Amino acid sequence: MTAHALSDTGTLTGRSLRHILRSPDTIITTAITPIALLLLFVYVLGGAINTGTGESYINYMLPGILLITIASGIAYTAYRLFLDMQGGIFERFQSMPISRPSVLWAHVLTSLIANLASLVIVIGVALIMGFRTGASVVDWLAAAGILILFTLALSWIAVMPGLTAKTIDGASGFSYPLIFLPFISSAFVPTDSMPGPVAWFAENQPVTSIVNTLRALFAQEPVGNDLWIALGWCVGLLVVAYLGATAIYRKKIS
């Protein structure tokens, strides 16, 4: 069975990518909220926010917006998986001699590709609005690597409600807290302006270290410890979510 794991995953990923190509609105709606937030924060609120750094506000807040983009994009990952579970197609796949993990991997890889497409759109709009970076190719690759890890971790988290939800709202509703998380982080304002407990939460949740790392990469500053904390969070979340999702899946199909 494992001999076909790669080709089965490829075939099934091709299938769900075709779904996205035939209704590209999911990629665009994923990008719309982050773009609206970009406009709001840069042109309405940003003028009154003092980040304490010399850089432009859009440079400061783009990393957080990118994470919000991913958090809203994975709602569709859960949604697509949920639809497969509802129709008979999931059972058809399960009754066929295919590698069983490939069904989930196909959804996760599709999620990754769709989210990267949304990220490209958001970064494009940010460039038009004045985002500038002197980041080298290596810096960009590092930033992309972290965004990919974060997307994979959140996609595996999304698999869990996708497999277990009873309704469409349940399948996608889990993403709201994730979308909200960057607001209580260093994404939009420096954490030292927050009251004690909030600042403590903000400094010790995954988004802050990821945002700080991305911001440092784009600003060509030393990333320092934040990189390792960010990597630790991404890999840790990825492993835990993967194990949780596959455990649910195994229970579901056995």
Next chain:
Amino acid sequence: MTTTAREPAIRVQAITKSFKDLHVLQGVDFDVAAGSIFALLGSNGAGKTTLVRILSTLLKADSGTATVQGFDVSSAPADVRKSISLTGQFAAVDEVLTGRENLILIAKLRHLKDPGTIADDLLARFSLTDAGNRKAGTYSGGMRRRLDIAMSLVGNPPVVFLDEPTTGLDPQARIEVWQTVKQLAEGGTTILLTTQYLDEAEQLADRIAILHKGTIIQNGTLAELKQLLPAAKVEYIEKQPSLEDVFLALVGETSDTADQPATPAGEESR
């Protein structure tokens, strides 16, 4: 049929399955001879679908054993999956993909060579060639069901499970499905079909088992089942055309299945 010497294609022994306090299957036994059509007859909720899900490795039985083509469904599920295909109650087609893409998808997942040719052959066989490049979501109920069955036949699995294959179909589409099932069996495929329509079992099945309250209460050929009741008495009844005869006669000329007009409905005098 010369199946006496061969091992049964499907063997079900003392299968039980409960969902919490609901004892759906309470010791089900039957064999299905290779190359035959076996109908599992029962009302809604009798446990037909549960049994099909167990045989197609989607669900584990609480106790008992079941083998398909000699492979145990719980200890060798991968081998069972290579031998079977399942057409469930809800047409399991991908509505976003075209009919042709659906067939190619299944052919690729079965790791067959030349998926495109396989897809085109099946489209032709199921009169879907013209609709092959349309999204399956735009198909009528009958077309969708035909595509569903065509997808099940990709790779010619020796055992086919059809769970209520004609539920929700109009009379013509039903007859088309029946013809398909008969052709399959003539080609040597073993078919287990569940149905709640008595005439469907009567039309198609070599053997009929009645599943009621979690057990098989009767299992035999149509003739054997008929003998359970007192011998037929001869009465003369004016033969009225059934509404189905009328319907098929009226719409039959315009349908694309003119190769076999409505013969099945004529022989129901007792």
